Amino acid sequence: MRPSGRAADALRSVTLETDVNKYAEGSCLVAFGDTRVLCTATVEDRVPPFLKGSGRGWVTAEYGMLPRATDTRTDREAATGRQSGRSQEIQRLIGRSLRAVTDLSGFGERRVRIDCDRLQADGGTRTASITGGFVALHLAFQHLKRLKVVPAVPIRDHVAAISCGIYRGTAVLDLDYAEDSAAEADANFVLTGEGGIVEVQATAEKSAFAQEEFDRMLALARKGIGELVEAQRAAIAKGP
Amino acid sequence: MRPSGRAADALRSVTLETDVNKYAEGSCLVAFGDTRVLCTATVEDRVPPFLKGSGRGWVTAEYGMLPRATDTRTDREAATGRQSGRSQEIQRLIGRSLRAVTDLSGFGERRVRIDCDRLQADGGTRTASITGGFVALHLAFQHLKRLKVVPAVPIRDHVAAISCGIYRGTAVLDLDYAEDSAAEADANFVLTGEGGIVEVQATAEKSAFAQEEFDRMLALARKGIGELVEAQRAAIAKGP
Amino acid sequence: MRPSGRAADALRSVTLETDVNKYAEGSCLVAFGDTRVLCTATVEDRVPPFLKGSGRGWVTAEYGMLPRATDTRTDREAATGRQSGRSQEIQRLIGRSLRAVTDLSGFGERRVRIDCDRLQADGGTRTASITGGFVALHLAFQHLKRLKVVPAVPIRDHVAAISCGIYRGTAVLDLDYAEDSAAEADANFVLTGEGGIVEVQATAEKSAFAQEEFDRMLALARKGIGELVEAQRAAIAKGP
Amino acid sequence: MRPSGRAADALRSVTLETDVNKYAEGSCLVAFGDTRVLCTATVEDRVPPFLKGSGRGWVTAEYGMLPRATDTRTDREAATGRQSGRSQEIQRLIGRSLRAVTDLSGFGERRVRIDCDRLQADGGTRTASITGGFVALHLAFQHLKRLKVVPAVPIRDHVAAISCGIYRGTAVLDLDYAEDSAAEADANFVLTGEGGIVEVQATAEKSAFAQEEFDRMLALARKGIGELVEAQRAAIAKGP
């Protein structure tokens, strides 16, 4: 039995609210249950030095946390003077995941920066960030298309992410914080709309786990990501 | 004529939404028009070293900005490695303003930290932060009172803040960004519910201004802060 | 009765010693009683990026403190690795105040940097810095005029600053440290030679204060700044 | 055909040289082909705050790089003033992997710090670090056992790591730099001696990959890690 009473293969309530920022080229407030992340996409007319003259663009992400997003207040990274290793790890993951489905040749020498700021945390921040960041990115490209800066939205497929875990011996989908802190193993899966694997991060929390357990988690992730992709489609169709 | 069409003495639409964070002891999402600041209050059972053993508490604030709160994206302070001087100046102002109406002897050796994070900016962020931060602080004290940690809410009076400016030769209330960037002078006033002055910061933007202009701005501020205090009363009465 | 025995409207002894640095284009050692600040002006042949190609110049300030300028030694900011928020707040105030009386179109694309280093502190450091910084700036422009780099000193009016406070219920001029740490309110006024307001920063230290108290402080400031402007005139007339 | 001429399932030449540092409680210079990492274990008689009074110990890792470990010199992290996100990500992975096979209740309130410094890089640094770090950790515990500080080496199983990739459409074992920079996908596997999964990090480099490809990589990793565990056994048996 899960603390939330959810079935093993049930996502939390997922919402993807678009057009939540008056300045950003694309924006999405994503909620996975009580986890809420504000994603904005900023289009810049320049690329990092290694791409200058290449005709290609780039997509990066930055991740931040409001101090009281968590039960116990977390020190503000701007005040401590540096981003934690965990923040950097998450933002690199978001960037890699979004680039995996983006046609980097399709929007000129531009950089899209996805800012994912965690307003409230209850497990699954990084997977919500990827899922909502994709929506913000897509909306920003729609915006460029409307302005005739690009002929088409340079995105080849959806990408979304979900966590799974082994909780009290059972594989479960979309861990909330209560489960995450007690799970025997947890894994984050980033998959495309067509089911291709973009990224897997699986970690044994107490002792090693078996391949069958891994396989069960992956199967759950496929189901959950299918549902997330549907939600993305609906959010994107509405447009900004 | 103001760009927004407002009368010289008209506030923008002001909302103070409470209970917007499931963890914080008090929280308030304040909007002054398109300016939106998320304020949370965190109660800690310890005080800064200079108060240890004094039996007294303390109230401080921290100020942050989401990168795309502004028309042009601002670099994340956690990434640049330090808070800007402006952020520090604002958070010290918020803290001073809230302490001015708090009975620091009335809640034991505790520290309340007010986090004000700017989600979207359109002028007046610091005044919105003080106004909304007061609500978050009051709700946190109500929370302590319900838990019987304190016998009464240790707040002596309301405190709220508003900006005024000289725009095209006329004193106007509650500058938005379009006015702020073109004003001849601007001033931030922090007043109590009873009309006492807590803080004045007045700056000539182009050349010096006259005492009469200052007096007219202060009169407008009195009117606006009267309305803000009414809004605070309503928000606090609803409770968290 | 003031601790120093001064009348409520009496400045401390003020001196403005010029030509105290063999390298700087302008320099002034300013003393307000025991408060001593060394001000130097450095002329650079370049401007910040936002002014490139504009034909206009800029004036900025930096503020520093010797560790034992205070009764209890203060950690060196270079050793702690960052300027305090207070230092940044002060240096931004100095810069704004000096720019308010400078004709930024009158000296080409140059930057004048005013360094104000507090050698000894006894209250009123920021007001002494503005008052002495003005002299250093004026001398630097005189230097450029003698070199025929500029046709005239591009300064439109004097600017000087003084603090006032409500001390034991009475408005007093030019607080020293003993008064400053016990005052009910304190305010810094930056005025031009003609009496225009450049900046006001007024803060209630214990509880809010009334508008009449503010007005009395401003009247005292006018008197004090009149005397400071006379001292500036004398210092500038002597030249470097 | 692999650039090195190796078979798809062939490791590079692996050596685990022990006792390479006269001060460390355990040390191992690990080579995976031209990749060389110096691993040292330091035993400290204190634990992080969250374990004080728990009777349990902790194992952490730090990762560093000599500037010319790479073909193009990399700036020294001490000179740039911070560890890169990548370094932090790697050292957290090493720590988690080693803790997964350590009995943290078996050596009192002590911390063992594993320093992994990359002397030369040719792909697979993090997997070499985990594999060699395990040897350094084991030797340190043997040292504590000889001193009768612990009754037995508090390690439950081996742990080792290897990378795999999809290179020109084929799954291959133990990527060197030439393969790593051209692979379609790459994955790092951390497994125990008994074959349990401790950590999986799989990343699509260009486009998503299929589950069958993932499974083939995992099978290769099992084979390679079997060989690494044998090499660890030999190194540990010799002792320091």
Next chain:
Amino acid sequence: MRPSGRAADALRSVTLETDVNKYAEGSCLVAFGDTRVLCTATVEDRVPPFLKGSGRGWVTAEYGMLPRATDTRTDREAATGRQSGRSQEIQRLIGRSLRAVTDLSGFGERRVRIDCDRLQADGGTRTASITGGFVALHLAFQHLKRLKVVPAVPIRDHVAAISCGIYRGTAVLDLDYAEDSAAEADANFVLTGEGGIVEVQATAEKSAFAQEEFDRMLALARKGIGELVEAQRAAIAKGP
């Protein structure tokens, strides 16, 4: 012929003005020609961790520079966020030199901190700092003696410092900046009143120099330091 017209064995004009800071336990404004350093001594009732419980004290130094102490303005170290390697090297030298003549058992578990701030630079800053820092230290100990905190001034001998150089083939004493920047070799000597060597730092600027040149520089240093010690005696005798 030296640029200043001085004889090869002539010091610049040296002054040691005491009691220049109203707060410091000891203070001295030292001038070697146009080089001016403000030295203050601060007595603290605590020692660094490695001396706790030892009954012994410690003497350290910190070195700072006003930005316009030099012909071309130097960036403020507080603004760049760190002390330069050169500043740290100088302050460690000052501390070592002063400790070499101090009886660290003679003033309890206290730390004396010597702040040396360069107001104006014209060569020889570090030697002026040591020479003036000694005076500030002695005055602070005299102060402790008057307060009966120590029975006697815990200083065993004088210590002073001077630079020498090979300038156009000739050994000269007390280099000013014009000589320092053109010298073939330069050396800093720190000697005691009795002529013992505390520290030697000799550097070839263009090519190596011969032992005889070194010996000639040392002989000049002996003469110069003899004169500096006389000046110290006079300054100390006057007392604060």
Next chain:
Amino acid sequence: MRPSGRAADALRSVTLETDVNKYAEGSCLVAFGDTRVLCTATVEDRVPPFLKGSGRGWVTAEYGMLPRATDTRTDREAATGRQSGRSQEIQRLIGRSLRAVTDLSGFGERRVRIDCDRLQADGGTRTASITGGFVALHLAFQHLKRLKVVPAVPIRDHVAAISCGIYRGTAVLDLDYAEDSAAEADANFVLTGEGGIVEVQATAEKSAFAQEEFDRMLALARKGIGELVEAQRAAIAKGP
């Protein structure tokens, strides 16, 4: 009697192993007894700004330490966020020493960076770094010569370094850590192959020392450096 049993004028066993890094243009693993430093030379096709357009090159050094190079682990400088003053002092010394024998006009506008990383420490790290860094530098220039980038190795003479000390009243050569921590005085000498003085750093550890003691240390250094230069010749002759 020395702790190691060595004669007063005996070096420890010295080895200079070349070609220890597959990427660096020159490399040398130097050992002075148990002190081991890995030196690599990196040639870059650009110079610092002050040399642009001069046609001349530059040689710099950076110094690093593995955390467990010492008996007690030292915190990693990348983790503490800055290089210590001591590290900066050492790397500046290495750079100055190598430049003193290099013909900076002989290799175009290039910079050679010498990285000296201390793998294990037992006294004399900086002298080993200079001695081994010279070999790495020479090999890098040989490499440029073979590529016909330079017509000849632009080095005018050897440079090597050794420490001496006064240990229990006797001058001894090449201090190991046991001696270094107990010596009454210690000195580092950097000399050329022809015996010219490049740098002297002599420090009294407890009380001042006499000129005769200094002279005896210098004589020992001459002998030791003669032997080091022979070892350099052999290492360089073998080539990379």
